[in-house]
Amino acid sequence: SPADSLAGERPVFIDPGSEDPADHIGFHEHVPFAIDASERGERTIEALGLRRRALSEDRRRHYETLRLLYGVAISGGPHAARARDVVDRMTADDAEYAAMCRAAVASWTQGDGLF
Numbered sequence: 585s586p587a588d589s590l591a592g593e594r595p596v597f598i599d600p601g602s603e604d605p606a607d608h609i610g611f612h613e614h615v616p617f618a619i620d621a622s623e624r625g626e627r628t629i630e631a632l633g634l635r636r637r638a639l640s641e642d643r644r645r646h647y648e649t650l651r652l653l654y655g656v657a658i659s660g661g662p663h664a665a666r667a668r669d670v671v672d673r674m675t676a677d678d679a680e681y682a683a684m685c686r687a688a689v690a691s692w693t694q695g696d697g698l699f
Contacts, residue, residue, distance in 0.1 A: 598628045609634075611687040614643040646681045650674055650688055 598605045608625030609616055616634045618625030629635060653674070656667035674685045 596624065596627055597631060598624055606683055606687070609683065611684045613688070614640065614647040614684060616684075643681055643684055646674075647684065647688060650685050651692075654689065654692055 598608050605625075605628070606619075608619055608622040609629060610619045611617070616629050618629060633639065650671065653667045653671050656663050657671050658664070671685075671689065673679060675682060675689055679685065
């Protein structure tokens with residue numbers, strides 16, 4: 585009933601305003617998955633259609649661009665600093681596909697301190 589307390593209820597979907605989606609949703613390259621079989625992660629992925637073909641293809645292109653720029657950034661070549669700036673922008677909170685980009689860079693760096 586409306587008078588019942590909602591305090592005991594557990595949300596079904598991830599609320600990015602109050603929790604970090606990266607605790608529930610990860611990426612293998614450009615493909616989202618529920619971390620540790622998180623039910624909330626899987627439900628959010630499904631409800632938002634994060635595996636839709638068009639979205640997946642767009643994320644794949646974005647991922648490939650990031651991978652190329654990351655390679656340039658770590659090369660030490662003449663364009664490394666500029667590429668690093670772009671990678672930093674691609675992983676910013678307000679960037680398109682930021683969570684995927686952060687997950688990718690984290691998997692590539694493996695704690696090497698480059699980014």
